[in-house]
Structure formats: structure tokens, C-alpha cells
Amino acid sequence: MTEFSNREEKKFPLRTAIIIALAGLSFLLSFLFIVSPEASLQTGQQTQPEEEVPQGPQILKQDFKLAGNQTFYSIMSGLSVSGTEIQEIAAKARPVYDLRQLRKDSVMSVSTLEGSLKKIEYKFSPYEYLVIEKTPEGEITARKDELPNETRETVISGTIENSFYEDAIKAGADAQSVVALTDIFAWDIDFASDIQKGDSFNILAEALYVEGVPVKTGRIKGAEMVNGGKKYTAIYYEGKSGSGYYNAEGKSLRRSLLKSPLRFRRISSHFSKSRFHPILKKYRAHHGVDYAAPVGTPIEAAGSGIVRIAGRHGGYGNLVEIRHNSGYITRYGHLSKIRKGIRSGAKVDQGDIVGYVGCTGLCSGPHLHYEVRVNNRLVNPLSIKSVADRAISKKERQAFAAVKGEVMAKLSMGRDTAYAQNRDENPEHPISD
Numbered sequence: 474m475t476e477f478s479n480r481e482e483k484k485f486p487l488r489t490a491i492i493i494a495l496a497g498l499s500f501l502l503s504f505l506f507i508v509s510p511e512a513s514l515q516t517g518q519q520t521q522p523e524e525e526v527p528q529g530p531q532i533l534k535q536d537f538k539l540a541g542n543q544t545f546y547s548i549m550s551g552l553s554v555s556g557t558e559i560q561e562i563a564a565k566a567r568p569v570y571d572l573r574q575l576r577k578d579s580v581m582s583v584s585t586l587e588g589s590l591k592k593i594e595y596k597f598s599p600y601e602y603l604v605i606e607k608t609p610e611g612e613i614t615a616r617k618d619e620l621p622n623e624t625r626e627t628v629i630s631g632t633i634e635n636s637f638y639e640d641a642i643k644a645g646a647d648a649q650s651v652v653a654l655t656d657i658f659a660w661d662i663d664f665a666s667d668i669q670k671g672d673s674f675n676i677l678a679e680a681l682y683v684e685g686v687p688v689k690t691g692r693i694k695g696a697e698m699v700n701g702g703k704k705y706t707a708i709y710y711e712g713k714s715g716s717g718y719y720n721a722e723g724k725s726l727r728r729s730l731l732k733s734p735l736r737f738r739r740i741s742s743h744f745s746k747s748r749f750h751p752i753l754k755k756y757r758a759h760h761g762v763d764y765a766a767p768v769g770t771p772i773e774a775a776g777s778g779i780v781r782i783a784g785r786h787g788g789y790g791n792l793v794e795i796r797h798n799s800g801y802i803t804r805y806g807h808l809s810k811i812r813k814g815i816r817s818g819a820k821v822d823q824g825d826i827v828g829y830v831g832c833t834g835l836c837s838g839p840h841l842h843y844e845v846r847v848n849n850r851l852v853n854p855l856s857i858k859s860v861a862d863r864a865i866s867k868k869e870r871q872a873f874a875a876v877k878g879e880v881m882a883k884l885s886m887g888r889d890t891a892y893a894q895n896r897d898e899n900p901e902h903p904i905s906d
Contacts, residue, residue: 532591534584545572545581552583554590558613562593562605565615570595570603599681599688620683624691627680628887633672637664641674650678650690655736656824657693657707657718660728662700663855665735665764673699675888677880695880697888708877712869721881723865723873729799730857731775731823734843735764735830760851761804761844768809768839770830773823775803775845780819780827783811789842790834793827802849806842807833 537548549559563572575581575595584592593605600622605615631644641651654676655664662668675698679691696707707718707726718726774795781802782794789806793815796802809831821827832839845854865873 530587532584532586534582537581537583539575539577539579539581541577543575545575548581548583549590552585552590553588558590562613562615565613566603566605569615569617570597572603600683621685622681622683624679625682626694626883627678627687627690628883628890629674629676629678630888630890631674633668633670633674637668637672637674644674646676647690650676650693652736653690653693654696654698657696657726658698658705659731659733660726661705661732662698663733665733666855667700667732669701672701673697675884677883677887695884697884706881708873708880710865710873710876712865712872714863714866714869719865719873721877723870725863727863729776729797730801730803730845731773732855732857733764734773734775734803734805735766735770735841761806761842762854764830764841764843766830766839766841768829768831770841771826772805772808772828772830772841774821774825774827775823775843776801777823778803778821780815780817780821783816783819785833788835790836791828791831792834795821795827800848802846804842804844804846806844807831807836807840809833809839 537543545563546556546559549562550556554562566572572595576597579596582592582594583590590607592607593603595603597603600620602618602620603615604618605613607613627645629641629644629646629650631640633640637655638651641654642648646654654674655662658664675696676693677695678693680687681689681691692709693707694709698705706721708721709718710716720726772793776795776797778795778797778801780793781796782792782804784791786792786794786806789804791806791808791811793805793808793811794802795804805828807830808828811828812826815821815827830839830841843854845852845857847857
């Protein structure tokens with residue numbers, strides 16, 4: 474009896490400990506249940522998984538950056554649009570924009586719904602969009618949308634430090650306005666040889682702003698160039714006899730011959746009575762001006778006229794010769810290629826491309842050999858002072874004076890503003906007139 478009692482006494486503490494542990498665990502689980510978010514649910518309420526909202530058909534938008542060989546037809550065919558529908562879309566779009574004229578590197582956006590065409594968007598100008606839509610009934614519509622835009626006048630002023638092109642771009646001009654200015658003064662200034670450090674320019678131009686940001690320069694309304702200390706002025710005027718650029722005295726800036734058939738190129742050899750020929754290795758007369766330029770640089774006709782020679786011509790290599798009015802004849806030698814359509818008897822207008830710089834004939838490097846004859850006598854092309862083709866008529870002088878006064882006032886204001894700004898930024902080197 475005693476032995477049994479002793480064994481029961483030894484087991485009792487173990488049982489007691491187990492019971493206490495189970496009770497503690499039960500209390501802990503009950504506590505966790507009470508504080509759990511699910512515990513706040515009423516009795517009998519069960520949690521349900523969130524039901525997924527069924528998704529309907531989604532519109533898919535794809536952007537196509539156009540490569541040089543891509544056409545509207547090829548893009549639509551790749552989206553399984555039928556040929557009949559492609560033709561219908563093109564016809565609807567044509568009054569807004571001809572889809573045969575897609576530009577390389579432009580972007581066309583196409584939206585489809587379950588493989589069916591819904592919408593096409595194509596930006597064909599800095600602010601204009603062609604928008605084509607297909608209604609649920611299958612009707613195709615086309616319209617033009619525009620971004621907010623406006624035309625403002627802007628004045629761009631600067632001084633030549635390195636090159637006209639580089640410094641004009643730095644001053645805020647774009648490439649289009651730089652080329653336009655060289656066109657305006659092409660009869661007075663040879664931009665390949667006349668431009669000097671310290672020359673200045675002042676341009677009044679229309680500028681297109683899209684959503685408040687300037688994106689493109691439009692027509693130049695007036696300009697000033699100071700070249701070698703001499704000031705040249707251009708005023709754009711539209712009159713009864715036509716439109717064009719005139720100097721301050723009302724004389725047209727257009728002349729019978731351009732000052733140079735090339736733009737922004739270096740003169741490698743001047744007109745001379747005695748020049749050492751690099752090929753023949755002897756001194757001989759050089760009756761023209763050589764313009765060094767890369768092969769393929771376009772060459773412009775210095776004036777309107779009739780082509781007399783277009784082909785191989787001795788040491789000139791590929792040569793184009795043009796007879797102009799007033800007894801002028803111009804020659805363009807060493808061409809790599811003569812432009813298609815330039816042949817004996819063909820008519821050309823001033824500024825037309827007649828060929829491309831090369832090194833054919835007696836030539837040591839790529840350049841254009843340019844000659845001018847007056848009444849069959851060779852003259853220095855850089856010395857020609859051709860006559861203006863027209864002037865403002867007496868009846869329109871008052872109207873021209875009003876336009877001139879407005880343009881000159883805006884140019885002066887812009888120049889003064891640029892001068893003050895440059896003086897603040899560079900007090901030791903202000904812009905000079």
C-alpha cells in the first residue's frame with residue numbers, strides 16, 4: 474500500500490503540469506481568435522473570396538515608326554485589313570492628307586478591337602493630325618485635328634564668331650531660317666567667302682508656336698546683315714506687281730546672277746592671271762573660282778537661262794554651261810554627276826540644281842570650278858555687280874514706306890534687346906553694330 478501511494482504521488486506533479494500547459498494553450502488560442510479580424514464576424518457569417526470583375530474586350534493601340542520602304546497599304550495588310558477597306562480608308566483620308574505621302578521616321582498610331590480596326594492617327598505637320606475612325610456600324614470617317622498653335626513674330630540677332638551657320642543656330646535660328654537668309658542675300662553676299670568674324674545679323678521672322686513652344690520658323694519679314702562693315706537690308710513686301718524682298722531704297726534684291734552657286738563652302742582657289750596648276754605643275758591663268766566641297770554637294774544655277782553644254786568637256790571633266798540674259802555665260806566644272814534633265818537646250822531657273830560637286834577632268838581634289846563670261850569675256854565671278862530686276866513703283870512707294878518703317882522698328886528693338894542681354898552676360902564683349 475505504501476509503495477503504490479508513493480508512485481501516485483510522483484505522477485501527480487507531472488499530470489498537474491500537463492493540465493496547466495493545456496489550459497494555457499487553450500487560453501492563448503482563445504485570445505488570438507478574439508483579436509483576429511475574422512473574429513468580429515457575426516456567428517454563422519462566412520468570408521467569401523473576392524469575385525473577379527469580368528473584363529470586356531480591350532482596345533489595343535500600336536505605334537508604327539515608319540521605315541523608308543513602308544507604305545500605308547503594307548501596315549494595314551499586316552493588321553489583316555482587307556484591300557477593299559484599305560482603299561476606302563485612303564479615299565476618305567485624301568481630302569485631309571494623302572496617305573501615299575507618309576514620311577520616313579514619322580509615327581502612325583493604330584487602334585484595334587478584337588482584331589477589328591477602330592482608329593488611325595497620323596501627325597503630318599508640327600500641329601496637324603489626320604484622324605480616321607470606324608463607327609460601330611462600319612462607317613469610316615476622316616477629319617483633321619489641331620494642337621493649340623499660333624504664329625508670333627520673333628527677332629534673332631547675333632554676331633559671327635566662328636561661322637554664319639553655327640552662330641545663327643546658337644542665336645536661336647533654325648536651319649530653315651538660316652538657308653532662307655542666304656537665299657535673300659544671295660545676290661549681295663557670298664556666304665562661302667565674304668563672311669568675316671565680327672559680321673552681324675538681325676532677323677525678323679514669323680515663328681510657329683505649338684502649345685506655347687516654338688517649333689518652326691516661317692517667313693522672314695525683314696533682315697539686316699552687316700558684312701565687312703557694310704549694312705545690307707531686306708524688307709519683305711507684297712504689292713500689286715508681286716511679292717519679294719527689297720532693300721531700304723525699294724530696289725529688288727534679286728539680280729541677274731547669284732553671288733555664288735554653292736552655300737557655306739570654302740574658296741580653295743581665286744580668279745588669277747597666274748596660278749600654279751597642281752596637276753600640270755606649271756603657272757597658268759585661272760579664269761574662275763574654285764569652291765572646295767564634299768563630293769555630291771548640290772550646285773545651283775547662278776541665273777536663269779538655256780543650257781549650252783552638259784557633258785564631258787576636256788580638262789573640265791563633267792561640265793555644264795548656261796547662257797543667261799544680258800550677255801552672261803556661266804560654267805560649272807569637275808562635276809561628279811550632272812542632274813537628270815540638264816541637257817543642251819534645256820531651260821533652267823535661277824537656283825535650280827544643275828549638278829553635284831566632284832573631281833572629274835584635271836582635278837586634284839573635290840571642288841567646283843565656276844566661271845563667268847560677260848559678252849564672251851572672262852571676268853572674276855566675285856567682282857560681278859549685276860542689276861536689280863525691278864523696283865517699287867511710284868504708286869506703291871507710300872505703302873512700301875509704311876511696311877519698311879514697321880519692320881525696321883521691330884528689327885531695331887530686337888537688336889537693342891539682344892545688345893543689352895549680351896552686355897549683361899559678356900560685359901567685356903558686347904554685340905557691335
